[in-house]
Amino acid sequence: MKIISGGVTAAQGFVAGGMHCGIRANKTKPDLAMILAKNRCSAAAVYTTNLVKGAPIAVTRRNIADGYAQAVICNSGNANTCNADGEQKAWRMCEIAGAALKIAPEDVIVASTGVIGQVLPIEPIETSAPVLAAVLSDDGSAMANRGIMTTDTVEKTCAVSFEIGGKEVKIGGIAKGSGMIHPNMATMLGFITTDAAISPAVLQKALSAAVQTTFNMVSVDGDTSTNDMVSVLASGCAGNPEIAESGKSYETFLEALTFVCRDLAKKVAGDGEGATKLLVCSVTGAADEACARTVAKSVICSSLLKAAMFGADANWGRVLCAIGYSGAPVDVNAVDVSFASEAGRVDVCVAGAGIPFSEETAKKVLSEKAIDILVELHSGSASAEAYGCDLTYDYVKINGDYRT
Amino acid sequence: MKIISGGVTAAQGFVAGGMHCGIRANKTKPDLAMILAKNRCSAAAVYTTNLVKGAPIAVTRRNIADGYAQAVICNSGNANTCNADGEQKAWRMCEIAGAALKIAPEDVIVASTGVIGQVLPIEPIETSAPVLAAVLSDDGSAMANRGIMTTDTVEKTCAVSFEIGGKEVKIGGIAKGSGMIHPNMATMLGFITTDAAISPAVLQKALSAAVQTTFNMVSVDGDTSTNDMVSVLASGCAGNPEIAESGKSYETFLEALTFVCRDLAKKVAGDGEGATKLLVCSVTGAADEACARTVAKSVICSSLLKAAMFGADANWGRVLCAIGYSGAPVDVNAVDVSFASEAGRVDVCVAGAGIPFSEETAKKVLSEKAIDILVELHSGSASAEAYGCDLTYDYVKINGDYRT
Numbered sequence: 150m151k152i153i154s155g156g157v158t159a160a161q162g163f164v165a166g167g168m169h170c171g172i173r174a175n176k177t178k179p180d181l182a183m184i185l186a187k188n189r190c191s192a193a194a195v196y197t198t199n200l201v202k203g204a205p206i207a208v209t210r211r212n213i214a215d216g217y218a219q220a221v222i223c224n225s226g227n228a229n230t231c232n233a234d235g236e237q238k239a240w241r242m243c244e245i246a247g248a249a250l251k252i253a254p255e256d257v258i259v260a261s262t263g264v265i266g267q268v269l270p271i272e273p274i275e276t277s278a279p280v281l282a283a284v285l286s287d288d289g290s291a292m293a294n295r296g297i298m299t300t301d302t303v304e305k306t307c308a309v310s311f312e313i314g315g316k317e318v319k320i321g322g323i324a325k326g327s328g329m330i331h332p333n334m335a336t337m338l339g340f341i342t343t344d345a346a347i348s349p350a351v352l353q354k355a356l357s358a359a360v361q362t363t364f365n366m367v368s369v370d371g372d373t374s375t376n377d378m379v380s381v382l383a384s385g386c387a388g389n390p391e392i393a394e395s396g397k398s399y400e401t402f403l404e405a406l407t408f409v410c411r412d413l414a415k416k417v418a419g420d421g422e423g424a425t426k427l428l429v430c431s432v433t434g435a436a437d438e439a440c441a442r443t444v445a446k447s448v449i450c451s452s453l454l455k456a457a458m459f460g461a462d463a464n465w466g467r468v469l470c471a472i473g474y475s476g477a478p479v480d481v482n483a484v485d486v487s488f489a490s491e492a493g494r495v496d497v498c499v500a501g502a503g504i505p506f507s508e509e510t511a512k513k514v515l516s517e518k519a520i521d522i523l524v525e526l527h528s529g530s531a532s533a534e535a536y537g538c539d540l541t542y543d544y545v546k547i548n549g550d551y552r553t
Numbered sequence: 554m555k556i557i558s559g560g561v562t563a564a565q566g567f568v569a570g571g572m573h574c575g576i577r578a579n580k581t582k583p584d585l586a587m588i589l590a591k592n593r594c595s596a597a598a599v600y601t602t603n604l605v606k607g608a609p610i611a612v613t614r615r616n617i618a619d620g621y622a623q624a625v626i627c628n629s630g631n632a633n634t635c636n637a638d639g640e641q642k643a644w645r646m647c648e649i650a651g652a653a654l655k656i657a658p659e660d661v662i663v664a665s666t667g668v669i670g671q672v673l674p675i676e677p678i679e680t681s682a683p684v685l686a687a688v689l690s691d692d693g694s695a696m697a698n699r700g701i702m703t704t705d706t707v708e709k710t711c712a713v714s715f716e717i718g719g720k721e722v723k724i725g726g727i728a729k730g731s732g733m734i735h736p737n738m739a740t741m742l743g744f745i746t747t748d749a750a751i752s753p754a755v756l757q758k759a760l761s762a763a764v765q766t767t768f769n770m771v772s773v774d775g776d777t778s779t780n781d782m783v784s785v786l787a788s789g790c791a792g793n794p795e796i797a798e799s800g801k802s803y804e805t806f807l808e809a810l811t812f813v814c815r816d817l818a819k820k821v822a823g824d825g826e827g828a829t830k831l832l833v834c835s836v837t838g839a840a841d842e843a844c845a846r847t848v849a850k851s852v853i854c855s856s857l858l859k860a861a862m863f864g865a866d867a868n869w870g871r872v873l874c875a876i877g878y879s880g881a882p883v884d885v886n887a888v889d890v891s892f893a894s895e896a897g898r899v900d901v902c903v904a905g906a907g908i909p910f911s912e913e914t915a916k917k918v919l920s921e922k923a924i925d926i927l928v929e930l931h932s933g934s935a936s937a938e939a940y941g942c943d944l945t946y947d948y949v950k951i952n953g954d955y956r957t
Contacts, residue, residue, distance in 0.1 A: 198878070199874065199877035199878045200876070200877040200878070200883060200885050201873050201874055201876065201877030201878075201885045201905075202877075228870070230870065231870060231873055231902070231905060231906050231907060232906060232907065233906045264868075264870065265868075265870025265871070265873065265874060266869060266870040266873070266902065266906070266907035267907065268907075374874065375870075375873075375874050375877060452856070452948075452952070453952050456948070456949050456951075456952030456953050457952060457953065459949060459953045460952070460953030462953065464668075464669075465670060466632070466634065466635060466668065466669025466670040466779075467669070469605050469634075469635050469669065469670070469779070470603065470605055470669060470778065470779050472604070472605065473603035473604040473605030473606075473779060474602070474603045474604070474605075479604060481604050481605045498635070498670065501605075501635060502635050502636060502637045502670070503635060503636065503670035503671065503672075540949055540952075541949060542946045542949050542950075544856075544860070544949070545860050545863060545944055545945060545946050545948070545949060546946075547860075548856070548857050548860030548861060548864070548944075549860050549861065549863045549864030549866065
């Protein structure tokens with residue numbers, strides 16, 4: 150498997166693009182994106198578990214119930230959630246995209262992201278969709294990515310190439326997400342494409358499995374959004390024998406898909422609202438995977454630890470504390486904790502108790518942009534990783550006045 | 554029932570005090586507190602559910618296993634948690650207090666609060682305990698309160714007087730807690746005294762019940778501390794017929810104890826680290842109390858909502874979002890949301906969808922020091938309140954470099 154460029158248009162058969170349509174006042178910020186496949190694709194998606202769901206989720210769920218879709222339309226600046234006319238507007242977006250792209254509206258995946266509870270103005274989308282449809286290209290991944298961003302500060306894209314049945318297969322994607330990020334079964338917005346030939350049922354199985362250990366292990370602020378969604382379109386253009394069941398080809402595909410999901414998930418975590426650092430909590434030696442995941446996620450979610458990481462303060466007691474309240478059955482007297490980064494590694498806790506360490510070294514390790522929090526439970530061989538970011542002044546600033 | 558002064562020494566039979574012993578470098582900050590009853594008291598306590606527990610908790614639990622205690626010793630500046638010699642030091646604190654107060658060390662409730670994982674220096678306590686023991690008085694509640702404070706900015710005290718069986722009975726207490734606050738079954742530190750005559754078993758029952766709807770409904774940052782504890786000592790000096798079973802006297806006592814616990818809990822929430830506002834989420838119309846509590850606590854814990862409240866931004870979509878991911882079975886299309894304060898009330902969401910409201914009025918309402926977030930679920934008659942605070946720059950500042 151090798152990493153390639155091209156994002157959501159890296160796979161054969163896809164074009165994409167983004168533009169400013171006018172939902173946002175700021176004309177320099179694209180707020181509309183489209184992705185189009187040259188044929189109907191196997192389609193799969195995972196969604197937020199929040200009981201309050203964005204209207205686009207209901208419409209997308211209906212549209213891909215048959216296992217197929219051909220395009221994506223997504224706006225930023227307005228979540229189209231908690232609006233009386235939400236589903237009607239979301240369906241209207243599919244009709245607009247279908248007309249502009251000359252495909253059936255039932256084959257459109259629709260998504261919205263932004264403020265909750267403000268009526269979505271449909272006119273800007275109506276006016277701009279035909280314009281955008283005319284400029285979609287296999288070089289349009291970055292513009293599509295910009296079109297779906299809200300408080301994101303960087304584009305999040307990843308693509309890989311690998312082989313199945315002697316054929317080169319590609320998977321690529323784009324993602325957005327910066328605040329209200331604590332996915333559960335699904336996540337922020339992620340749009341992934343592949344040219345693999347794969348049946349809808351197996352594609353869904355692979356996506357659900359990949360999301361479990363990647364997007365679902367991200368938390369920026371503990372708030373599970375109403376509009377989280379990750380979708381995959383598979384065009385089949387690679388010409389591999391169709392993956393229609395478990396086996397070696399499925400495993401190869403799943404590995405590549407998981408790589409793309411993990412890469413996008415880490416990019417989302419590192420660009421969390423106000424974040425200055427990516428935090429990765431690696432739990433090893435757990436009795437089982439569920440325990441490892443619970444512990445890793447509890448650590449990554451601790452506001453106190455997140456603030457300490459912002460201050461490059463090796464306050465490992467907060468790691469122990471978060472392990473202790475995680476709900477996982479852990480022998481807290483067996484736990485080792487270390488911090489690591491490109492600048493080195495510092496062991497701070499052995500068998501549940503502090504050990505002497507150099508504060509100077511710790512400061513150096515924690516001043517890097519990517520920090521590993523290493524937790525060894527000494528009670529088994531299962532492991533998990535969770536992804537988060539530090540808690541900063543800017544998180545408060547961004548969210549103290551998001552709407553205005 | 555009437556509110557009185559005197560805090561933890563309001564009830565007959567109690568003296569208290571606090572002083573600087575030297576665990577903290579800052580000599581103007583008291584870091585040691587003691588409370589003494591003139592006789593052995595019925596004693597009850599509730600503790601953190603964190604698997605990582607402060608050493609003092611193990612010792613206190615052992616000491617009051619027989620239902621009785623006579624004194625409290627508590628230091629701030631060091632949590633005596635995750636230390637190899639923790640329990641030994643906690644027990645040593647009981648011996649020191651016992652010797653200074655001329656009581657059995659087994660009758661001492663011991664507590665510590667501060668940084669986790671640093672060895673507790675016992676010498677300052679050894680040296681100062683006899684000095685402190687000599688100055689305990691029935692006017693010493695405020696000094697004891699200061700002795701247990703960490704990042705708290707104000708003292709938290711409450712006392713009430715009421716009647717049982719023709720006798721005047723008093724309950725009073727002090728509390729501390731500002732960060733790492735998300736109690737579960739117990740809370741930050743709260744020390745309550747009463748002169749009621751009440752059996753240990755019934756006292757424990759009353760405390761457990763009172764804590765459930767008060768301290769356990771507080772969250773500052775979602776982090777359940779390792780050292781949370783609330784204890785009650787009942788001296789019996791009021792001379793009422795001993796409360797030894799359920800009934801009218803028990804109900805009267807429970808009501809007063811719950812009042813004191815709620816008052817202290819709200820004071821803890823309002824003084825959350827960096828907080829500028831007390832937030833109270835009142836959920837009504839719930840199918841049952843568990844549902845009401847889950848929803849109220851989810852709303853009060855949302856980092857996004859907390860930041861919005863700091864910015865006086867009526868971003869009610871974040872309330873809906875937090876209700877939706879709470880895990881409680883709620884009909885999200887029936888939910889009404891309003892914000893209220895001394896400056897008035899503004900309805901923002903009816904039946905799960907936004908309604909037009911004056912941003913100017915909303916700003917005025919949300920600029921007060923105490924904000925009510927009113928959630929009506931329209932699915933029953935149960936209700937609950939949860940207590941929290943806004944998320945501010947100062948929370949990040951305080952926790953970005955707490956240890957130094």
